[in-house]
Amino acid sequence: MLLKFGRLMGVGFVGVALASSAWAQENAKTEGTNVTTNVTSMKVGGEFAGGLLYNDNGLYKSTGVTPDKATTLGLDTANIKLTGNLNADTEYAFRFNLLNPNPTPLDYGYGTHWFSKMFGFSVGKMKVLQGGWDNLDSGYIEETHGTVGIYAANLPIAQYTPMIAVHANLAGRISLQIFNDNTPTSMTQASYNKTKHPSFALGWLGDFGPIKPEVDLGTYDNQKSRWYDVSVKTNMAGLIASLGYWRNDRAWQGTNSSGKAVDNTDSASAISLTAGYEVKNVVTPWVYFSTYDNKQDGTNAKGNTMASMPAQSGTCAAGMAQVGASCNAASWTDNGMIWGIGADLLTFGNNWTPFISYISTSGKFLKNANDVAGATETRTDNTVKLGVHAEI
Numbered sequence: 001m002l003l004k005f006g007r008l009m010g011v012g013f014v015g016v017a018l019a020s021s022a023w024a025q026e027n028a029k030t031e032g033t034n035v036t037t038n039v040t041s042m043k044v045g046g047e048f049a050g051g052l053l054y055n056d057n058g059l060y061k062s063t064g065v066t067p068d069k070a071t072t073l074g075l076d077t078a079n080i081k082l083t084g085n086l087n088a089d090t091e092y093a094f095r096f097n098l099l100n101p102n103p104t105p106l107d108y109g110y111g112t113h114w115f116s117k118m119f120g121f122s123v124g125k126m127k128v129l130q131g132g133w134d135n136l137d138s139g140y141i142e143e144t145h146g147t148v149g150i151y152a153a154n155l156p157i158a159q160y161t162p163m164i165a166v167h168a169n170l171a172g173r174i175s176l177q178i179f180n181d182n183t184p185t186s187m188t189q190a191s192y193n194k195t196k197h198p199s200f201a202l203g204w205l206g207d208f209g210p211i212k213p214e215v216d217l218g219t220y221d222n223q224k225s226r227w228y229d230v231s232v233k234t235n236m237a238g239l240i241a242s243l244g245y246w247r248n249d250r251a252w253q254g255t256n257s258s259g260k261a262v263d264n265t266d267s268a269s270a271i272s273l274t275a276g277y278e279v280k281n282v283v284t285p286w287v288y289f290s291t292y293d294n295k296q297d298g299t300n301a302k303g304n305t306m307a308s309m310p311a312q313s314g315t316c317a318a319g320m321a322q323v324g325a326s327c328n329a330a331s332w333t334d335n336g337m338i339w340g341i342g343a344d345l346l347t348f349g350n351n352w353t354p355f356i357s358y359i360s361t362s363g364k365f366l367k368n369a370n371d372v373a374g375a376t377e378t379r380t381d382n383t384v385k386l387g388v389h390a391e392i
Contacts, residue, residue, distance in 0.1 A: 042084035047095075049077035049144035051355075051387020057321045059361065059381040060306070060328050067321055075099065077140040077389070079107070089114045108160045112167075122165040128157045129177055129203035129216040132231030132244030134272035134290065135159070136205075136214070141389050146359040149290030150336035151270035156182065156189045156220050156227055156248055157201075172207035176200060182220045191252035193222040203229075210236035214244070224251040231272075240284075241275040254298050264298035278346075285343040288359075292336045303364040303376035305331045336363035352390050359383045 053074060057067040078098040085091050094109040110124025127136065135152060142148055152159075163179040181199035182190035201218035216229040231244025248268045256262050269292075276286030308328045320327040342357030362380040 040084070040086060042082060045081040045083070046392050047077050047079040047081065047140045047390075048392075049140050049387065049389040050075040051144070051385050053387075054384045055321075056382050059330050059363075059365075059379045060321045061379060062306075062365075062367070062377070070321070076144040076387075079140065086111070118169050120167045122163075122167070125160050125162050126165065126177070127159060128155075128161050128163075128179065128218070129175060129201045130155050130157060130218055130227055130229065131246050131270075132216070132229035132272065133212070133214050133233045133242045134231065134244050134274065135246075137233070137242070144385075144387055144389055145288075145340070145342060145355065145357045146383060146385060147274070147288040147290075147338070147340050147342075147357070149270055149272050149338055150292040150332045150361075150363070151246055151268070151272075151290065153332050154248070154268055154292070154294070156225065156250065157218070172212070173205045174203070175205070176202050181222070189225065189250050190221045192224045193220075199223070210234050221251065225249060238278045238280070239275075240278065240286075241273075243273050244271070246270045246272070252298075262298065266294055266296050268292070268294040281346050283343050283345055283347075285341075287339075287341050289339045290337070292332065294334050296334070301334055301366070303366040304334045304336065305366055307331050330363070330365075332363065334364065336361065351392055352388060354386075354388045357383075357385045357387075359385075 051074070052071065054069070054071045056069050060067040076099075080096045080098065082094040083092065090111060090113045092109075092111040095107040096105045097107050098105065106125060108125050108127065110122050110126050112120055112122040114120035129136070131138075131149075131152065134149060135155070138148060138152070157179065161179045163177050165175050165177045168174045178198050178200050181193050181197055183193055183196060184190050199218075199220045201216060203216035204214065206213040212233050214229065214231045214233075217226065218228070219226040225248075227246065227248040229244060229246045231242060231246075233242035234240070246269065250266045250268070252264050252266065254262050254264055270290060272288075272290040274286065274288050276284050278284045306328050307330075310327070320329040338359065338361050340357055340359035342355060344353050344355040346353065348354065360380060360382050362378060364376040365379050367375045367377055
């Protein structure tokens with residue numbers, strides 16, 4: 001068995017860093033980088049990211065409450081990856097998360113067999129076709145930069161999900177993914193489905209040289225609910241950019257004042273934009289912008305709420321802020337916006353990329369979480385991060 005270490009794919013750009021994204025790894029044929037051999041092979045690699053983060057915790061500021069600003073050192077990513085070929089027609093890929101192994105350390109793991117250069121199928125835990133290029137190309141670099149849209153916390157299906165998928169390479173790739181439908185016990189976005197059975201997503205990832213369009217359609221909850229994406233990205237002459245629109249129409253059943261069942265539909269949408277320019281072997285400055293809006297049916301809610309729980313042993317879990325003796329976290333059920341700027345420094349070689357990022361996150365929040373029709377206020381959270389990401 002041939003054992004070799006993968007080299008860093010050091011583009012260092014948020015959102016559309018193709019080689020560093022999980023989707024690019026799982027769908028290398030679409031990017032034109034898949035290589036098969038006539039012998040069994042394996043690549044062992046890893047991903048690392050971390051840095052110094054300053055956060056003003058502005059989302060948690062409310063009447064009479066001013067949270068402390070925080071400056072922390074953190075390790076964001078420590079992953080191990082295995083990729084290779086069982087034979088000339090069968091490839092595999094696994095990624096193990098060493099920092100967050102619960103409920104399982106396996107982020108993704110799958111095998112793909114190609115009957116020909118045009119047709120193939122995959123079995124395993126893979127990224128679902130949802131959220132457009134912004135989500136499909138998002139990986140550990142975007143997570144450590146902080147450039148993950150609010151919509152990503154409201155995707156209807158878990159980002160990595162066990163499935164069976166069939167592929168056809170036609171002007172890019174057409175994929176049909178079949179996975180378990182949502183149930184009330186597995187996901188909150190389920191109202192009509194009561195049993196375990198499959199659902200599906202269908203997507204086309206186009207490839208016209210530097211221009212790559214993308215269209216997805218998925219359904220869940222007994223086909224009562226659905227999402228779709230339309231996006232495009234490009235990588236040419238140093239310019240790296242993407243623009244996409246995502247929409248999720250979630251049907252749910254409620255009751256009216258007389259107790260009669262009523263059908264409702266919440267319509268969530270997001271627009272995401274990334275853009276950057278690589279000065280070869282020097283620096284990649286970038287910008288990111290993403291909006292999220294959820295028009296709820298059957299409720300007058302006009303803002304997000306803040307979840308709160310007592311701090312355990314005086315500390316709070318990742319993604320939560322400590323306010324007094326409580327740990328608070330935003331519940332993005334209504335609206336929100338993220339924008340950011342930054343730069344990745346490419347002068348340290350292909351396996352070490354320092355960066356700086358500034359991220360602003362804002363949204364309307366209910367002043368009283370129990371009053372869904374009550375007054376709202378806009379809260380804004382600002383972060384500055386000095387860090388590094390690397391892949392071997």
